[in-house]
Amino acid sequence: xxxxAGRNSIRFFNxxxxxxxxxxxxxxxxxxxxxxxxxxxxxYQPQVDRDGRLIGAEALLRWFPDGQLVGPDQFIPLAxxxxxxxxxxxxxxxxxxxxxxxxQQDEAxxxxxxxxxxxxxxxxxxxxxxxxxxxxxxxxxDACGLKLELTESVVLEHVEEVVNRMHVxxxxxxxxxxxxxxTGYSSLAYLRRLxxxxxxxxQGFVRGIVDxxxxxxxxxxxxxxxxxxxxxxxxxxxxxxxxWHVLLGSxxxxxxxxxxxxxxxLEQWDALLLRESESV
Ligand code: C2E
Ligand code: MG
Ligand code: MG
Ligand code: MG
Numbered sequence: 333x334x335x336x337a338g339r340n341s342i343r344f345f346n347x348x349x350x351x352x353x354x355x356x357x358x359x360x361x362x363x364x365x366x367x368x369x370x371x372x373x374x375x376y377q378p379q380v381d382r383d384g385r386l387i388g389a390e391a392l393l394r395w396f397p398d399g400q401l402v403g404p405d406q407f408i409p410l411a412x413x414x415x416x417x418x419x420x421x422x423x424x425x426x427x428x429x430x431x432x433x434x435x436q437q438d439e440a441x442x443x444x445x446x447x448x449x450x451x452x453x454x455x456x457x458x459x460x461x462x463x464x465x466x467x468x469x470x471x472x473x474d475a476c477g478l479k480l481e482l483t484e485s486v487v488l489e490h491v492e493e494v495v496n497r498m499h500v501x502x503x504x505x506x507x508x509x510x511x512x513x514x515t516g517y518s519s520l521a522y523l524r525r526l527x528x529x530x531x532x533x534x535q536g537f538v539r540g541i542v543d544x545x546x547x548x549x550x551x552x553x554x555x556x557x558x559x560x561x562x563x564x565x566x567x568x569x570x571x572x573x574x575x576w577h578v579l580l581g582s583x584x585x586x587x588x589x590x591x592x593x594x595x596x597x598l599e600q601w602d603a604l605l606l607r608e609s610e611s612v
Contacts (some may be wrong), residue, residue, distance in 0.1 A: 356410060359407065359410055360410060360414050360416065362397055363395075363407055363410070363411060363414075363416050363420070364416060366395060366397055367416075367419060367420060367423060371395055371396050371397055372393060372394070372395055372396075372420070372423060372424075372427075373393075373394045373395075373396060373597065373598070374391045374392070374393060374394070374424065374427050374428065374431065374598070375391070375392045375393075375394050375595035375596055375597055375601075376389040376390070376391060376392075376431075376446075376595065376596050376598070376601040377389055377390045377392060377588060377593060377594065377595040377596070378588065378592045378593040378596075378604065379445075379447070379566060379586055379587070379588045379592075380586060380587055380588070380592045381585065381586055382580060382584075382585060382586070384592070386444070386604075386605075386608050387443070387444065387445065387586060388444045388445035388446060388447065388477075388479070389444065389445075389446055389447070389601070390446075390447040390448075390449075390481070390588060390595075391424065391427075391428045391431070391446055391447065391448050391449070392404065392449075392595045393408070393420075393424055393449075394595075394597075395407055408451070411451075412451050412452070412453050415453065417451050417453050417454050418453065418454055418457055421450060421451060421454035422454075422463055422467075424448060424449075425448060425463070425464065425467045426467050426470075426471075428446050428448045428478070429467045429468060429470070429471035429473055429478065430471055431446060431598075432444075432446050432471065432473045432477045432478060433471045433472055433473045435477070436473055436474060436477060440605070440609040441605060441609075442477075444477065445476075445477050445478070445479050445507070446477060446478060446479065447479040447480075447481050447509060448478065448479070448480055448481065449481045449511065450480050450481065450482055450486065451483075451486070452483070452485050452486045452489075455482065455486045455494070455497070456486075456489075456490065456493075460497065461497050461500050461501060464480075464501055464504075464506065465501075465504060468504060468505075468506070474505065475504045475505030475506045476505045476506075476507065478505075478506050478507065479506070479507040479508065479509050479529070479530070480501070480506060480507070480508050480509070481508075481509045481510075481511040481532065482508060482509070482510060482511060483510070483511045483512055483516065484510065484512070484513070484515070484516025484517060485516060487510070487522070487526060488516070488517065491522055491525070494526070495522075495525055495526060495527070498526060498527045498528075499527055502527045507529040507530070508526070508527065508528045508529055508530070509528070509529065509530040509531070509532050509566070510523075510526075510528055510530070510531050510532060511532045511568075512532065512534040512568075513531045513532055513533055513534055513554065514533065514534045514536075514537055514550065514554060515534045515536060520557075523561060524561055528563055529563065529564060530563060530564045530565065530566055531554060531558045531563050531564075531565050531566075532565075532566050532567075532568055533551055533554055533555075533565060533566070533567045533568065533584070534568065534569075535567075535568045535569020535589070536569075537550050537551050537554075538551070538567050538568065538569045538570055538571075538575055538579070538589070539569060539571075539575075541575050541578045541579065542572070542574045542575055542578060548578055548582075551567070551578075551579065551582050551584070552582045555582045555583050555584050556583075559583070564585050564586065565584050565585055565586070566584070566585065566586035566587065566588060567579045567584050567586070567587050567588070567589070568588050568589060569588075569589045569590075570587045570588065570589030570590075570591045570592065571589050571590045571591055572591060573591065575589075575591070576591060
């Protein structure tokens with residue numbers, strides 16, 4: 333009743349705004365129910381080394397309300413705003429660890445690493461470290477196979493706390509990659525303070541790398557700097573042989589993108605693993 337009155341007063345205030353709010357509330361409750369109903373899936377996108385050999389995957393979240401695929405750009409922002417990203421992110425972490433556990437039980441796949449995206453809100457939850465520890469222990473995995481992808485927005489705030497948390501997780505064996513590197517605002521000064529293992533070169537630079545010397549120069553600089561800091565580099569969004577060629581010329585160590593494979597549902601990913609194991 334109080335809620336109804338509140339809604340009416342908003343509707344009175346601005347009909348367009350009300351429509352937007354209604355749509356958001358619908359999406360929010362659909363997300364919540366979707367989580368209960370098991371409508372989320374992880375897709376796996378291959379990551380390869382300089383020789384094109386499979387070294388792991390990035391887990392990418394997909395939502396299937398009424399069977400239709402919905403991509404993360406359609407719901408992650410709202411999930412972050414509403415805090416739903418916390419249980420959703422926990423689901424992702426548990427599903428990823430369960431998958432890693434399967435890989436680690438098979439000789440042919442035990443070397444594979446699985447990268448998992450972590451949003452700022454999720455990382456800054458009071459019990460984030462404990463939740464990760466729990467997922468790792470419950471699944472029985474060797475945490476070295478788990479790589480958390482943080483964006484610069486995660487490490488921008490409360491740097492002290494971020495460094496502490498990363499150190500605790502690093503002790504467990506968890507690896508860290510800085511996603512979309514080069515697009516954010518993080519100062520180079522604290523790159524060296526964070527226990528990172530890898531910088532992930534944003535696909536924006538990769539896109540322009542063949543036609544725009546500036547992009548190629550930036551990528552060169554990122555790879556060189558990573559090397560001096562003892563970090564590995566991976567390029568995301570690699571779509572063409574030409575792009576990969578330039579990246580190899582910059583001594584970039586790994587790649588991910590449509591050139592090597594799209595994000596795949598589990599059945600197709602397993603088929604890829606099978607082909608991979610037969611080809612060696
Ligand atoms: P991201 O982590 O930077 O992931 C890379 C995005 O680039 C993915 O989009 C992937 O499908 C896409 N991509 C990969 N290769 C290529 C390529 O060669 N060309 C082009 N044009 N695109 C490529 P996707 O799957 O739609 O995910 C978008 C973003 O949603 C991700 O960006 C990530 O920030 C977020 N996200 C995805 N899954 C999760 C999750 O489980 N948790 C959180 N917090 N965020 C997630
Ligand atoms: Mg990512
Ligand atoms: Mg990225
Ligand atoms: Mg990106």
